[in-house]
Amino acid sequence: MPPPRPNLELYLVTDSLNLPPNSTVYSQVEACLSAKHPPTIVQLREKHLSTAKFIELARDIHALTSKHGVPLLINDRVDVALAVGCEGVHLGWDDMDVPTARKLLGPEKIIGLSISDHEQLEKALGMDPTYLGIGPVFSTPTKPDHSPPLGTSGVRSLLSAIPLTMQAVAIGGINHCNVQRVLFQSKDIAGRRLDGVAVISAIMASPLPVGACNLLYETMNWPPLFVPTGYSVRTEDFSIYRDNIHKHKPLVHHITNNVVKSISANISLALGASPIMSENPAEFADLAALPNVGCVLNMGTFGGGRESQDLFLGALREHNVRGNPVIFDPVGAGATNARREFAQMIVGAGYCTVIKGNEGEIRSLAGLGAVKMRGVDGGREEGSGEELAKIVHDLARLEYNIVLMTGPKDYISNGARTFCLSNGSKYQSRVTGIGCALGSVIAAFCAAAPVDESLIGPVISAIGMYNIAAERAESLMDGSDQPGKWAVAFVDCLAAMAMSDENLTELIAVQEVKELTNLEKWETPTGGEGLKQGEDLKQDEDLAEA
Structure with missing residues (x-):
């Protein structure tokens, strides 16, 4: 059977190198999953752990995500995903290729693949991954060796060439200050939208991960203040x-x-x-x-x-x-x-x-x-x-x-x-x-x-x-x-x-x-009430405590 279409709306990618004091990857993920608006999918990314330690952490995280019904993906390591029995993997171009990973994991597992240009996109579409990760949108300290930032126009260019049957998320430097325009400006003329955004530091480095999750979700679902509410001319x-x-x-x-x-x-x-x-x-x-x-x-x-x-x-x-x-x-x-x-x-x-x-x-x-x-x-x-x-x-x-x-x-x-x-x-x-x-x-x-x-x-x-x-x-x-x-x-x-x-x-x-x-x-912008002019986009007490 084919893999399910995962909910990619708020995609959390872990990062053990940018944690707040007295926090661990486990404690941050645990807190996020208790939020009013928790991540809809989690990717465990650990570049510096031994295989044994990686598997141990992955099992603990998978127990958490399974309890909340949230899929867990492993970054790069198909062997760790197999050992843990989680829902899938996310791969880059220096990792195992998608067809081989599919043979090892089976047809029902989720396999994501990163792309940063049209050449990679063309190759990716021939491999049939579950979804594509487009990025980096902006420069990001979590991956200093990344490709040149795409900006929203670059994301839009790639997104417009991706079939509607293929899901896509954006990643790289996304936070509550820019997520609205990433979602809004990446839409192509035909109305093709991102299926979600992948966030790292904005959640993993936050001392208030619950508030960070809630704030991101609410911000994503507010119409941007800069979006016109109509197109009439009087x-x-x-x-x-x-x-x-x-x-x-x-x-x-x-x-x-x-x-x-x-x-x-x-x-x-x-x-x-x-x-x-x-x-x-x-x-x-x-x-x-x-x-x-x-x-x-x-x-x-x-x-x-x-x-x-x-x-x-x-x-x-x-x-x-x-x-x-x-x-x-x-x-x-x-x-x-x-x-x-x-x-x-x-x-x-x-x-x-x-x-x-x-x-x-x-x-x-x-x-x-x-x-x-x-x-x-x-x-x-x-x-x-x-x-x-x-x-x-x-x-x-x-x-x-x-x-x-x-x-x-x-x-x-x-x-x-x-x-x-x-x-x-x-x-x-x-x-x-x-x-x-x-x-x-x-x-x-x-x-x-x-x-x-x-x-x-x-x-x-x-x-x-x-x-x-x-x-x-x-x-x-x-x-x-x-x-x-x-x-x-x-x-x-x-x-x-x-x-x-x-x-x-x-x-x-x-x-x-x-x-x-x-x-x-022409599509009239829709969404929630959003912020009124002059209000702050900040972690207010309600969001932080929710």
């Missing part, structure tokens, strides 16, 4: 989105390039928002915890290296946990390989509410090759309107976020609805920082929007008002070519529009690309 609310800026006075946390810090701050102030330029990781959690906060991540003066990576990922993590809007501007992603790889790493490592870029940058992130860029400028627009709209739509649908491509015409999509905006001025591409500062305006509009608001409306409102202010500033130039004078006039026009009671709906030139509307196919 053009009649464009003016309300502007007025919300003065009502809530949002804070815009900038990690941006040195060239545009001044103009980004001034434009934020002109709107009625409060800018802060903080690159101090010690402040990120406190900033993210404030009400009505948006974050701008702009890689214009790209430094590369570990310091830049930690800076961006630290801010992304804290704002994701709080559900704050994050605007990512992959400046120059189409210019160099280093910038493209860094931008792809950011998109794969966290949830960006809005990805904003010119044609070359968006093409690069979409994996379509880039418009030739001599630096961080936009280059010449090469695609037709229909092609550019589809690129934006497809990337938004893939990443489950909002994608904006700026240019002579701006294209924006949330994957369900796609729009073209045609306001703007020729000067916007002639003054350094004007394109980057748009990210500050979008962040302010999104941060001031109601918690459950579909953010494509505020984003369209932000772009439209910004571009109309640019048009009005150009009209003041009286036909003369004065980009410096225009820049000053632009800030003044934007400030005037921000304080006015003009009806933005009548002013913003926006058209929907009807051919790309697919609301009937």
